[in-house]
Amino acid sequence: MAKANLIDNLNRALPAAARKALAAIVQDAQGEALAIYLVGGSVRDLLLNRPTLDVDLTLEGDAPALARRVAIGLEDVRCIVHSAFGTATLKGANFRIDVATARVETYERPGALPSVHPGSLQDDLFRRDFTVNAMALALTGDQRGAITDPFDGKSDLEAGLLRILHDASFRDDATRILRASRYESRLSFRLESKTVRRLRRDVAYLKAISGPRIREELARLWREPQPERILLRLNELGALQAILPMLSFDGSQAEAFGKLREIHTTPSRTAYLALLAWDLPQPEATALAARLALNKRETEAVRAVTEVRTLERDLSAEVRPSRAVELLSPFPSAAVWALAAAGQESARVQASRYLHRWRYLQPSLDGHALLALGAPPGPQLGQLLRRLKAAKLDGEVRSRRDEERLARELLRAGTRTRT
Numbered sequence: 001m002a003k004a005n006l007i008d009n010l011n012r013a014l015p016a017a018a019r020k021a022l023a024a025i026v027q028d029a030q031g032e033a034l035a036i037y038l039v040g041g042s043v044r045d046l047l048l049n050r051p052t053l054d055v056d057l058t059l060e061g062d063a064p065a066l067a068r069r070v071a072i073g074l075e076d077v078r079c080i081v082h083s084a085f086g087t088a089t090l091k092g093a094n095f096r097i098d099v100a101t102a103r104v105e106t107y108e109r110p111g112a113l114p115s116v117h118p119g120s121l122q123d124d125l126f127r128r129d130f131t132v133n134a135m136a137l138a139l140t141g142d143q144r145g146a147i148t149d150p151f152d153g154k155s156d157l158e159a160g161l162l163r164i165l166h167d168a169s170f171r172d173d174a175t176r177i178l179r180a181s182r183y184e185s186r187l188s189f190r191l192e193s194k195t196v197r198r199l200r201r202d203v204a205y206l207k208a209i210s211g212p213r214i215r216e217e218l219a220r221l222w223r224e225p226q227p228e229r230i231l232l233r234l235n236e237l238g239a240l241q242a243i244l245p246m247l248s249f250d251g252s253q254a255e256a257f258g259k260l261r262e263i264h265t266t267p268s269r270t271a272y273l274a275l276l277a278w279d280l281p282q283p284e285a286t287a288l289a290a291r292l293a294l295n296k297r298e299t300e301a302v303r304a305v306t307e308v309r310t311l312e313r314d315l316s317a318e319v320r321p322s323r324a325v326e327l328l329s330p331f332p333s334a335a336v337w338a339l340a341a342a343g344q345e346s347a348r349v350q351a352s353r354y355l356h357r358w359r360y361l362q363p364s365l366d367g368h369a370l371l372a373l374g375a376p377p378g379p380q381l382g383q384l385l386r387r388l389k390a391a392k393l394d395g396e397v398r399s400r401r402d403e404e405r406l407a408r409e410l411l412r413a414g415t416r417t418r419t
């Protein structure tokens with residue numbers, strides 16, 4: 001693609017409000033004689049002709065100050081500044097533009113967060129993960145439209161290769177191992193041969209990465225269309241075991257991930273996490289939650305999986321819907337999604353019906369309607385409602401009139417209700 005067209009293509013891909021904000025940023029930078037560049041994944045995607053709505057800008061100067069100045073002149077745009085990192089985000093209704101001060105990063109020890117200092121564009125490109133992500137497109141001055149590509153990322157882009165920038169890259173930051181597998185899958189790229197050797201050599205450095213950082217990278221993974229492909233690769237590279245020794249991922253788990261998407265077009269990351277923990281005994285599931293610094297909800301889902309798995313036997317094809325609801329409703333829905341994806345046939349079918357229909361089903365009569373029929377206030381009312389719900393689930397009542405008939409019968413019989 002001709003360089004001159006890249007900025008046009010970028011603008012075409014952006015919604016009008018983002019285009020306006022970008023133009024204001026460029027104008028401000030030019031006025032202040034500052035050089036500003038599009039960097040990282042946005043340049044890569046532009047060159048691949050798959051523009052994303054992500055706009056990452058780097059500035060050899062004070063990025064938060066520029067963002068604040070620009071935001072004043074833009075309507076409906078919020079400016080969020082992270083002074084400690086020298087970064088700012090301009091956020092509109094349908095876009096975000098990140099502006100960062102060009103920086104040098106140094107790693108004092110493997111796994112630690114880097115120390116950050118303002119630097120040049122070259123420094124900023126050198127801190128990046130792969131050559132294809134280490135290119136910059138100038139948006140200002142005489143250089144406008146030119147690409148800075150110190151590591152020949154363009155050749156790697158053409159060859160579909162992911163190559164680290166230096167020998168210690170994975171040791172400095174082993175989350176790049178997770179990023180590598182994600183890009184391999186998303187872009188259909190391969191790891192360059194020396195890079196894969198370095199990755200295998202340094203995979204154990206993942207042990208030193210904190211839970212929140214692993215969780216953050218995994219959160220990106222769940223957003224990919226087929227996270228199971230990435231997990232299979234990470235397993236093969238020894239990365240999962242480096243994160244947690246008992247963690248593994250095989251073809252049958254990958255199949256379950258695919259099944260999850262057959263029954264839910266966009267599974268939640270909690271459901272994916274529950275599925276990742278599907279085969280783990282309770283103590284290991286707890287260890288996984290701790291290692292990945294999962295939040296309370298995620299931890300509960302991952303821990304519930306062991307118990308949900310034991311329901312497989314009870315959820316036979318013959319089980320009454322009301323019984324299935326009784327068995328499944330105490331558990332977090334993410335754990336039940338895991339059962340609906342990874343369980344045995346009849347349990348999968350029952351769990352899926354529960355998730356899609358049964359759990360939402362309510363009797364037509366509510367508490368007020370029952371009181372009007374002469375039900376006494378108090379706990380009996382709740383019992384009656386549960387009994388009506390069960391009857392509706394099991395097809396014993398089909399209409400409001402059926403429910404009224406049943407309610408009267410139960411009241412006459414002294415409310416001998418099932419609970």
Ligand code: ATP
Pocket residue numbers: 040041042054056127128129130133134173175176220
């Ligand atoms: P994309 O590359 O498509 O933007 P992403 O949304 O995961 O994927 P970010 O995490 O926002 O990207 O990162 C943007 C850019 O920042 C990357 O393209 C890369 O140049 C750089 N980057 C991000 N994380 C790292 C890292 N751990 N090490 C080195 N560079 C990184």
